[in-house]
Every structure is written in structure tokens, then in C-alpha cells.
Amino acid sequence: MAGARGGSRNDPAPDGTGALFREAGLAGLLVFGLAAALVGVRVQDGAASAIAPLAFRFDDAFTAAAAAALGRLGVALLRAGLAAPVLAGGTAVAFAVALAQVFFPAHPLLLALLFDTAMPNWLVALFAGFLALAAGWRLRHAPLAIVSETAAREAAMDRIGAEVQRWARYAGPLIFLLALALPLMPFADRRLVDVAILVVTYIMLGWGLNVVVGLAGLLDLGYVAFYAIGAYAYALLAKYVGLSFWLCLPFAGIMAAFAGLLLGFPVLRLRGDYLAIVTLGFGEMIRIILLNWYQFTGGPNGVSGVPRPSFFGLPFTESPPEGGHSFHTFVGLFWPLSISPTAKFS
Amino acid sequence: MEYFTQQLINGVTLGAIYALIAIGYTMVYGIIGMINFAHGEVFMIGAFISIITFLLLGLFGITWAPFAILVALLATMALTPLYGWALERLAYRPLRHSPRLAALITAIGMSIFLQNYVQLVQGARIKPLQSLVTGGIEIMQRGDFVVTLGYMQILIVVLTVVLMAAFTLLIQRTALGRAQRACEQDLKMAALVGVDVDRTIAATFVMGAALASVAGLIFLLYYGVVDFFIGFNAGIKAFTAAVLGGIGSLPGAMLGGLLIGLIEAFWSAYFSVEYKDVAAFTVLVMVLIFRPTGLLGKPDIEKV
Structure with a gap:
């Protein structure tokens, strides 16, 4: 089973820059094919459809294709062992996209270059940052052989899992107490x-x-x-x-x-x-x-x-019924109104 | 009798749609033993690409139905399979040797993902399309009730039959079809004798998606509406059809689709429209409990 899992990664290891760029180009082409119709053209509905039945966003489809091509290039470079350009490029893209999104979210040039909505832009920045981090990790540590990448990842995941389980033993009762105290x-x-x-x-x-x-x-x-x-x-x-x-x-x-x-x-x-x-x-x-x-x-x-x-x-209920008690007044579970947390409930 | 005939016509039309989707389920299950829950969403994406093509053609003033339908057919059959391919490549291939549950849950996840993706990029509202093909042949009449065989229904059935014939030929006569049948019998052995298993499985997803996209086009033409959620119901119904016919068996998928279409049409006509889905699912449960191999399934099917 383990051998089969290793063998499932059967992409030929890219041996030259040509192969790298071809892989990236194919990814971009595929994503453009996926996005051209569904992202590039929007079927309008409601009042907007009376004016024009379709709205066009081909720039977003191109952005998606470019993002996919760049991302794939980064992954392929990383796999080929060229971590330094990925670190530089990933950091640059992540910061550029994030800064553009924060400072000029409505600039026409950026709207053309990036997605029109914020969320996908943040995802692009996040992924670029993640690639840069992975590249940095690869540079600091001894380069791993490609075959052991899966095994190393699984070992790391197992370690994290064990750590989480160790903490869960202490965290559990603590979270329980916090949950009890939360309404107060x-x-x-x-x-x-x-x-x-x-x-x-x-x-x-x-x-x-x-x-x-x-x-x-x-x-x-x-x-x-x-x-x-x-x-x-x-x-x-x-x-x-x-x-x-x-x-x-x-x-x-x-x-x-x-x-x-x-x-x-x-x-x-x-x-x-x-x-x-x-x-x-x-x-x-x-x-x-x-x-x-x-x-x-x-x-x-x-x-x-x-x-x-x-x-x-x-x-x-917060306010007791006329002439009666509600649960918290009956058991005396109430605070002076000024600091009462339950006052916010109403 | 007249009412019965009309329901028969409606049921066969509906069954054609289910059968086209069911083939994708049954092929994928036959080869890698996985239920591709996202297949219904591929159908939905096919319907969306069709409506986009029709509206684009409408912008250029092309509304002549035969040409528009041909272009939409080509567009959706060219673009939708990319989703099938990407689905297999990104979501299923890395998990091919994982436990079965992992693949199943991934498929459900991809289904939800695609639904939300389409909802996000196309909006959640129902998209209507003017009907392109109207009219029909009046077959018989009693009093006010006229049994009509719509031109649309003729088109649907003819299209389905042609596609299925072509598809059966492809499976039985070509090298790709031979590779698929080999993979269905034994993946590892097929790989040993030189079948490119990865490519064959990818081709299976592409073919299934192409058929589902045609089903999406037909759905759009027949009902005139599409939204991001149509894939769920159609997918689960088509899966029921595949199971009813015997999952893994191609003629079974066609027969099962037809039967589910008929059951639904007659149930809605004679009992209640609201519970037609319940009827279909009851059939599913009954078949799975009493004859898990389905009507045309192989008796030695793995019953783990």
C-alpha cells in the first residue's frame, strides 16, 4: 500500500526549464478552459437581465489562469529543488497582492490584473505565501530526496497529531470550564x-x-x-x-x-x-x-x-412573569443590573 | 389509455436524461469502484455552459434552433469534460489507494465545492431560458385531452439514442474501450499488460462528463430553467438508476435510467408529485436490499 501510494505521484520529474514552463502553461490553459465560460460570463438575473442577459468578466478568467500557471510553476520549481526563486517570487507575489488589496482595492489597473472580489485575491496571496514558506523551509533544512517527501509529510502530520492528542488531555477540561463560564x-x-x-x-x-x-x-x-x-x-x-x-x-x-x-x-x-x-x-x-x-x-x-x-x-426567561419567579430569580442567580451580563441578551 | 400514453412519453424523455448521467456513474464505479458524487454537479455545469452558449448566441442574433443547439452541444461537450478531468486529476487520483471512505467523502466534498463555486460565480437564482423548440405531433385525442409528442421530446430521445450507440461502439470497438474494459476487470493486471491505467481512468471521467453535459443541455432545453442545485437531485436519481440497472453495467445504466424516468412519471401522474423522489429512493432501497447487483449486474459483484 505504501509503495503504491508513493507510485501514484507519477508525473515525470521535470528535467529542464522547458518542461517546467510547459507544465505551468498546461495548468494555466486548463484553468482558463475551466473558468472561461463559468467565470468569464455571468448569466444575469432579475432586473439586470432586462438590460443585458450576460455580464462579462473575462479578465477574471485570465487572472485565474495566470494564478494557476504561476502557482504550478512554483510547485514544479520547488519539486525540482530550485527553492530560492520560489522564495523570492512567492514572497513578492504574496506581498504585492496583499498590499494592492489593502491599499488600492478599486484601482482600475488592479481590477484588471486581479480578481474583482477580495476573497480570491486573498487566497492567491495566501497560497503564494505558503509556497514561499515551503521554499524557505526547504532552504534552511537539508534538501530532502523527492521520494521521501510524502513520507516526511506523513511523519510530520503524525507528530502534529500526537502533539494535539497530548494537549487535548489538558485542554479538554479547561475548555469545558470555559464553556461553563462563557455565558457569565x-x-x-x-x-x-x-x-x-x-x-x-x-x-x-x-x-x-x-x-x-x-x-x-x-x-x-x-x-x-x-x-x-x-x-x-x-x-x-x-x-x-x-x-x-x-x-x-x-x-x-x-x-x-x-x-x-x-x-x-x-x-x-x-x-x-x-x-x-x-x-x-x-x-x-x-x-x-x-x-x-x-x-x-x-x-x-x-x-x-x-x-x-x-x-x-x-x-x-430574563424577566420573571408577573407576580412569579423565573429560574434565575428563584435560585438567586442574578447580578446587579448595571453589570448584568444577561442584560445584553434582551 | 391516452393519459397513460402521455405519461409513457414523458417518462421516456425523463429516463433519457437519467440514463445519460447514470452512464458516468456506472463507468467510474466499474473501473475504480468509487461513487463519484460530484457527477451530478458536472451535469449541472454542463447545463450552465449550455445556457451561457445560448445567451451568447442570442447576443449575436443567432436563434435558429438547430444551429444554436448544435453549437451549444459542441461547446458544452468541449468545456464540461475539463471539469471531469480536473476532478479526477486533483481530487481522486491522489486518493486512489486510500481507504474507500476517503475517496467517497472527497467526492461529496467536491460535490459541495462545485455547487458553491457555481453559486458564487453565477448567482443563486434560477436562470430561465426561452424555449427554443416548441410544438409537437398530436398522436391521439379523447375529448379535451390531447396526447402530444413534442418535437423537443423527439429530439431528446434521438440525441440520447445516437449518443448511446456511439458510446457503445466506442467501448466495444476502439483501443480505448478495450483498455477501459481491461481496467474494469482488473486494474493491476491491466497495468501489467501495458494499459496506461491513469490515462484510461482520466478518459473515463472525460467521457462520463461529456455524456452528463449533454444531459445538462437536454435538461435545460426541456425544463427551460437551471440553477446551481439541480445537480444534487439529478445526480442521486441517476445514481439510483445505475444501481437499479446493476452498477458497473452499461446496458444496465440505460435500462435503469429509463425505469427510473418511467417510475417517476407514473408516480407523479397517478399518485402524488410531491413524493416522486420518495418513490425513486424507495426503489433504490428495495433494490439494494433485495438485489444489490441490480437488474443486469454481474452476480459476482463485490458485496463487502
Whole structure:
């Protein structure tokens, strides 16, 4: 396997400058072919299409081709062992593009030379900088034989992985404490807390996926279907049956688990790609059903007004209901209003 | 009966599109055993290059349908395969000896990448195109209901049949086709007897992309709209077709495409339009569970 992987890099090592430039030219030509139609011409829509159905950006297609040719030239030079020109050229291009983007983003000459939007320009600068860094690294260290490049890279990646795992042991509890303290931090506004909640949701999704894909080795591409089932189970049960969040929590889990069971029995006869496809199809089916079963799920409008969770009848709201308590006033979890972080939530 | 005939016509037309895309899936799977999830996106890019060509021709005042369609066909068949080639070269070839999951996930990643790329450069809105070919032949009539065989539908079916015939000849008669069949049987052995495996696989992606681009052109002509997301649905349906016919088998892909087209047309006509995709996926799941080799697949297919 390892030998085959090394052999998969079967480009003939470029032996002369002619070969180098031909490789770069081919890359540029290919990218121009890719970009000429889709980047060079834009189909206008809406009001703009009444004036002209097409907008032309051939300069951007040329820019893409030139960037690809230059980048390929850099990579080929690096592979041929000529690190010094790559270091010089990469640094020059990275700085030139970055400075131009920062100081003259709307200069007509630069608009013609570079991409019209900022993001691809930054990518070009980033890649040029990366090439320059790689060249610099190559110059400082003993030149490696080309054959061992893949092996060296993998060894480096393994080292980084081991390092990350070593740090994760200490970082994990620390991050957990930080996550607990985050809502109480003075800089925690609504947006930050929302993002943090999204992060936690994805962590939980990742855990579930890890059980299926990681531990059981079944590539389940329809995994999100269970996410949807859980969400709809809570929304519908809470809204129409009137169950509380704490009852719905296990119910939603049980329902998603039953859906998994329903799916699992037939598809566990399959392995590998077939399993991936069937689960993908299942996920799509769930999505289509949820979108089209209008009376039950509300279709694309979704379910609105889902009751929020409460704690033994105490709502988790900032301002307590008239004559009652909300959770944080009841347990005394509040600050003087002047420094209250929760004041920013409203 | 009249209604049935009309649905039959519609289903065959739809099936032609699916069959053209399905061939790309089945060929790639046959040779390197990988599901090229980005193939649907190649189809979508073919449709976009077609609409750009039509609008460019329109700017020059050329709207004579046969010429415009011919030019669009040549343009999309020339430019779209570059995407297929680049996809193979950049994303799949470096991973050819990696675990299967890595290649599969890469393919999904490329699919998302291409979708977002087109959304970025062409915008997210639906792009309409005036229909170029209108009218048709009225076959039969009962009361108000007229069964029409549109000229567009005739064009689609004829184009598909011609392309498939040419393609079958290419596989069966040329040196490239022989190399492809050799690679399909055994990659390593083919390499040992002097087949340039890399070039053959690249050629497979190019051919698949060319067929998908024609499907994109047909889709554009038939429905008159295109957006960046059409590739997902068409791709997964075409993959279903390839699996139904027996993945790895070319006649199977054609048959499967036709069947999926018919199933969809009849389901929408007699049951419900909303759930036509569910019907297609149910067929997929059923086939995979009860006959993973598909209708025309080889019985010794690897069932790992």
C-alpha cells in the first residue's frame, strides 16, 4: 500500500526549464478552459437581465489562469529543488497582492490584473505565501530526496497529531470550564452565546456520528435525518400534545432511536458504499416527507411557537412573569443590573 | 389509455436524461469502484455552459434552433469534460489507494465545492431560458385531452439514442474501450499488460462528463430553467438508476435510467408529485436490499 501510494505521484520529474514552463502553461490553459465560460460570463438575473442577459468578466478568467500557471510553476520549481526563486517570487507575489488589496482595492489597473472580489485575491496571496514558506523551509533544512517527501509529510502530520492528542488531555477540561463560564463573561453577547450553542449542538451530532461511523464503521450519510426526527418530535409533542421539555427530551431520543431501528434492520445487511447510498436515500426521504407533509409538519414553514423549556414551571426567561419567579430569580442567580451580563441578551 | 400514453412519453424523455448521467456513474464505479458524487454537479455545469452558449448566441442574433443547439452541444461537450478531468486529476487520483471512505467523502466534498463555486460565480437564482423548440405531433385525442409528442421530446430521445450507440461502439470497438474494459476487470493486471491505467481512468471521467453535459443541455432545453442545485437531485436519481440497472453495467445504466424516468412519471401522474423522489429512493432501497447487483449486474459483484 505504501509503495503504491508513493507510485501514484507519477508525473515525470521535470528535467529542464522547458518542461517546467510547459507544465505551468498546461495548468494555466486548463484553468482558463475551466473558468472561461463559468467565470468569464455571468448569466444575469432579475432586473439586470432586462438590460443585458450576460455580464462579462473575462479578465477574471485570465487572472485565474495566470494564478494557476504561476502557482504550478512554483510547485514544479520547488519539486525540482530550485527553492530560492520560489522564495523570492512567492514572497513578492504574496506581498504585492496583499498590499494592492489593502491599499488600492478599486484601482482600475488592479481590477484588471486581479480578481474583482477580495476573497480570491486573498487566497492567491495566501497560497503564494505558503509556497514561499515551503521554499524557505526547504532552504534552511537539508534538501530532502523527492521520494521521501510524502513520507516526511506523513511523519510530520503524525507528530502534529500526537502533539494535539497530548494537549487535548489538558485542554479538554479547561475548555469545558470555559464553556461553563462563557455565558457569565462580560463579553458574552447574544450572538456569541448563539454560536456557542451551535457549537455544542454540532459536538453532540459529532458524538452520535462517531458511534455509527467511527466505532461501528458504517458510513451513514443520512445521519442528519435523526437530528430532524428529534427536533420535530420535540416541536410537535410540545406544541400539540403539550408535553414539557423534560418529558419530550427522552421521547424525542426514543423516537429517533426507533427510526434508527427501523432503518437499521434492513440496511445492516449492506456494507460499505451500498450502506452509504441507502442511508443517503433515507435521509433524503425524511427531508422530502417533512417538507411535503404539510398538515403534519407545516412544510417549509416549519413549526413555530414551540414552548420553551422550563424548570418545574419556572421559565428560563430574563424577566420573571408577573407576580412569579423565573429560574434565575428563584435560585438567586442574578447580578446587579448595571453589570448584568444577561442584560445584553434582551 | 391516452393519459397513460402521455405519461409513457414523458417518462421516456425523463429516463433519457437519467440514463445519460447514470452512464458516468456506472463507468467510474466499474473501473475504480468509487461513487463519484460530484457527477451530478458536472451535469449541472454542463447545463450552465449550455445556457451561457445560448445567451451568447442570442447576443449575436443567432436563434435558429438547430444551429444554436448544435453549437451549444459542441461547446458544452468541449468545456464540461475539463471539469471531469480536473476532478479526477486533483481530487481522486491522489486518493486512489486510500481507504474507500476517503475517496467517497472527497467526492461529496467536491460535490459541495462545485455547487458553491457555481453559486458564487453565477448567482443563486434560477436562470430561465426561452424555449427554443416548441410544438409537437398530436398522436391521439379523447375529448379535451390531447396526447402530444413534442418535437423537443423527439429530439431528446434521438440525441440520447445516437449518443448511446456511439458510446457503445466506442467501448466495444476502439483501443480505448478495450483498455477501459481491461481496467474494469482488473486494474493491476491491466497495468501489467501495458494499459496506461491513469490515462484510461482520466478518459473515463472525460467521457462520463461529456455524456452528463449533454444531459445538462437536454435538461435545460426541456425544463427551460437551471440553477446551481439541480445537480444534487439529478445526480442521486441517476445514481439510483445505475444501481437499479446493476452498477458497473452499461446496458444496465440505460435500462435503469429509463425505469427510473418511467417510475417517476407514473408516480407523479397517478399518485402524488410531491413524493416522486420518495418513490425513486424507495426503489433504490428495495433494490439494494433485495438485489444489490441490480437488474443486469454481474452476480459476482463485490458485496463487502
